[in-house]
Amino acid sequence: MLSISQVERDTGLSKDTLRMWERRYGFPQPGRDPSGERLYDASQIDKLRLIKRLMDAGQRPGKLMNKSFQELSELGAQQTVEQQDDSLPAAHTDLIKLLQSHDSSALEQHLSQLLLRQGLQQFVLTTVAPLNVAVGEAWVRGELAIFDEHLYTEHVQDVLRAAIQSMPRRQESPRVLLTTLPHEHHGLGLLMVETLLAAERVPCIALGTQTPLSDIATAAIAHRADIVALSFSAGFPLRAAAAGIASLRQELAESATVWVGGRLVARLKQLPKGVCRIQSLDDVRPALNAWRAANSRSAPG
Amino acid sequence: MLSISQVERDTGLSKDTLRMWERRYGFPQPGRDPSGERLYDASQIDKLRLIKRLMDAGQRPGKLMNKSFQELSELGAQQTVEQQDDSLPAAHTDLIKLLQSHDSSALEQHLSQLLLRQGLQQFVLTTVAPLNVAVGEAWVRGELAIFDEHLYTEHVQDVLRAAIQSMPRRQESPRVLLTTLPHEHHGLGLLMVETLLAAERVPCIALGTQTPLSDIATAAIAHRADIVALSFSAGFPLRAAAAGIASLRQELAESATVWVGGRLVARLKQLPKGVCRIQSLDDVRPALNAWRAANSRSAPG
DNA sequence: GTCAACATTTCGTCCAAGACAAATAGAGAT
DNA sequence: ATCTCTATTTGTCTTGGACGAAATGTTGAC
Numbered sequence: 071m072l073s074i075s076q077v078e079r080d081t082g083l084s085k086d087t088l089r090m091w092e093r094r095y096g097f098p099q100p101g102r103d104p105s106g107e108r109l110y111d112a113s114q115i116d117k118l119r120l121i122k123r124l125m126d127a128g129q130r131p132g133k134l135m136n137k138s139f140q141e142l143s144e145l146g147a148q149q150t151v152e153q154q155d156d157s158l159p160a161a162h163t164d165l166i167k168l169l170q171s172h173d174s175s176a177l178e179q180h181l182s183q184l185l186l187r188q189g190l191q192q193f194v195l196t197t198v199a200p201l202n203v204a205v206g207e208a209w210v211r212g213e214l215a216i217f218d219e220h221l222y223t224e225h226v227q228d229v230l231r232a233a234i235q236s237m238p239r240r241q242e243s244p245r246v247l248l249t250t251l252p253h254e255h256h257g258l259g260l261l262m263v264e265t266l267l268a269a270e271r272v273p274c275i276a277l278g279t280q281t282p283l284s285d286i287a288t289a290a291i292a293h294r295a296d297i298v299a300l301s302f303s304a305g306f307p308l309r310a311a312a313a314g315i316a317s318l319r320q321e322l323a324e325s326a327t328v329w330v331g332g333r334l335v336a337r338l339k340q341l342p343k344g345v346c347r348i349q350s351l352d353d354v355r356p357a358l359n360a361w362r363a364a365n366s367r368s369a370p371g
Numbered sequence: 372m373l374s375i376s377q378v379e380r381d382t383g384l385s386k387d388t389l390r391m392w393e394r395r396y397g398f399p400q401p402g403r404d405p406s407g408e409r410l411y412d413a414s415q416i417d418k419l420r421l422i423k424r425l426m427d428a429g430q431r432p433g434k435l436m437n438k439s440f441q442e443l444s445e446l447g448a449q450q451t452v453e454q455q456d457d458s459l460p461a462a463h464t465d466l467i468k469l470l471q472s473h474d475s476s477a478l479e480q481h482l483s484q485l486l487l488r489q490g491l492q493q494f495v496l497t498t499v500a501p502l503n504v505a506v507g508e509a510w511v512r513g514e515l516a517i518f519d520e521h522l523y524t525e526h527v528q529d530v531l532r533a534a535i536q537s538m539p540r541r542q543e544s545p546r547v548l549l550t551t552l553p554h555e556h557h558g559l560g561l562l563m564v565e566t567l568l569a570a571e572r573v574p575c576i577a578l579g580t581q582t583p584l585s586d587i588a589t590a591a592i593a594h595r596a597d598i599v600a601l602s603f604s605a606g607f608p609l610r611a612a613a614a615g616i617a618s619l620r621q622e623l624a625e626s627a628t629v630w631v632g633g634r635l636v637a638r639l640k641q642l643p644k645g646v647c648r649i650q651s652l653d654d655v656r657p658a659l660n661a662w663r664a665a666n667s668r669s670a671p672g
Numbered sequence: 673g674t675c676a677a678c679a680t681t682t683c684g685t686c687c688a689a690g691a692c693a694a695a696t697a698g699a700g701a702t
Numbered sequence: 703a704t705c706t707c708t709a710t711t712t713g714t715c716t717t718g719g720a721c722g723a724a725a726t727g728t729t730g731a732c
Contacts, residue, residue, distance in 0.1 A: 073685095074685090107687080130697095172593045278524060292473045610723070
């Protein structure tokens with residue numbers, strides 16, 4: 071039985087939201103401890119996590135709240151199956167099966183082999199990126215546990231970081247600064263972009279996740295960055311993203327271009343001038359070429 | 372000018388805490404937007420971040436709240452100087468100077484060189500661990516920016532992950548599962564432990580940070596872990612840590628030993644039976660030997 | 673003087689209900 | 703089919719009161 075703050079941490083839903091849902095929809099319906107504080111049981115947490123995931127995929131709370139766990143799970147399965155228009159490659163299902171069997175070392179081996187066979191860019195574009203989605207969907211369908219996802223993320227990170235480090239010396243430009251705003255802790259997208267750029271010999275300054283807004287601008291100037299790339303996962307609050315991007319764009323003045331990527335950006339409407347939307351990882355190379363074309367006169371090579 | 376939720380994200384102080392401080396101490400004293408909502412300016416955010424850091428180092432809010440930014444900074448400097456009983460090695464100040472000069476590639480090179488010269492375990496114990504502390508203190512003294520810390524963390528992570536991957540095949544036992552509780556996103560401690568263990572050929576299952584409590588137990592069983600190692604940074608709420616540890620200990624039954632490490636653990640009083648306190652990284656090897664001694668009869672080798 | 677037990681202060685979190693504004697959905701017009 | 707305007711949905715913010723856990727200070731015994 072967990073308190074409201076523990077549920078907030080576990081699910082990513084704020085205390086205010088949890089209380090409001092209880093007030094409006096009657097779910098969750100936690101018990102109370104002797105001093106009147108909410109106590110949530112495990113089954114409600116599981117349901118909340120599932121609801122959160124479905125909302126991140128675009129569903130609205132009002133439609134989900136009165137459904138049972140079973141119904142929600144079916145909804146998730148149904149929705150993810152719809153998206154599997156193009157048949158899922160056998161290589162992906164193999165990897166997911168390895169995850170399910172909890173064979174850590176075999177997973178690592180398999181990933182490394184794929185990297186060698188496909189090459190860096192192909193590996194990222196055709197294996198890692200779709201696999202991330204597939205793993206998330208497998209969770210919604212109940213086929214993978216959260217810790218399976220964590221293990222997957224760690225191994226991919228290991229493989230990608232090793233690959234980045236092994237790349238030869240970098241060119242001079244463009245210098246790309248990679249990070250996320252505070253509260254966005256999903257850093258795999260950044261790492262994939264860094265990998266793609268490393269394959270192009272582009273020098274990156276990777277700050278990891280959750281850099282305060284004002285620090286991003288300062289860092290961009292200190293490191294003389296030409297491009298500042300931000301990543302937003304589907305769960306990031308839309309308003310906060312828009313506000314953060316606008317604010318950063320202003321602070322940077324004209325010193326750098328801003329790239330925004332991640333699954334959230336499709337939902338962003340109008341972007342300020344000087345902000346480039348990276349819809350998918352396939353857009354990274356074109357965006358890079360565009361930058362090079364635009365800046366070839368003043369800084370050749 | 373930032374809203375209360377943005378400040379919460381930037382500083383790690385909850386909305387409730389920010390409002391309570393305003394009520395009790397008169398700081399922070401945000402302005403209001405047209406609809407009456409709080410707006411914090413940049414100088415107050417800086418001060419709040421500094422206060423948070425000093426609190427993580429053991430200070431109490433009541434003593435800090437009526438001091439100016441200047442006084443707080445001096446307090447931080449004074450306190451960190453006291454701790455520098457043993458003179459700081461030149462190698463450390465060199466690395467910090469590299470950080471200050473924003474020379475990303477030189478930093479990476481320097482770290483790799485130190486690793487080669489010192490060997491894996493020495494590198495972690497005598498370079499990385501003290502350097503982490505030194506970098507944090509340099510921030511309190513205003514000598515490094517937050518993004519400098521981020522960059523440092525990323526590079527250390529690159530070096531350590533590469534080193535771990537390059538280690539030869541592992542033994543059979545003990546199998547160590549590494550992770551943190553939800554809301555603890557500081558994963559460098561885990562990585563250092565994993566590095567030390569890798570040097571001993573101990574197989575690790577690294578789940579990264581923020582694994583839900585119930586998932587940790589499930590994962591430990593699924594991966595047949597002998598040891599579950601958790602890390603808690605200084606800023607983690609003490610109560611939550613104690614509660615989490617006790618709960619995990621119970622869920623695991625007798626199937627695995629629990630290790631708890633990180634700067635918080637010194638403040639934990641009594642630990643449940645079957646939980647081992649790792650005060651510093653130097654304790655990792657002894658704890659490992661202790662485990663081997665205790666389990667040599669049932670599972671030799 | 674040192675340690676243990678108790679009292680007090682400090683401090684963070686929780687609760688409730690009301691209010692507002694941003695985002696979305698739906699209806700209607702061009 | 704696309705746009706605009708309105709209605710609904712939904713998350714976050716507000717206030718002020720209360721409680722309980724941790725840290726600190728005080729007392730008393732050895």
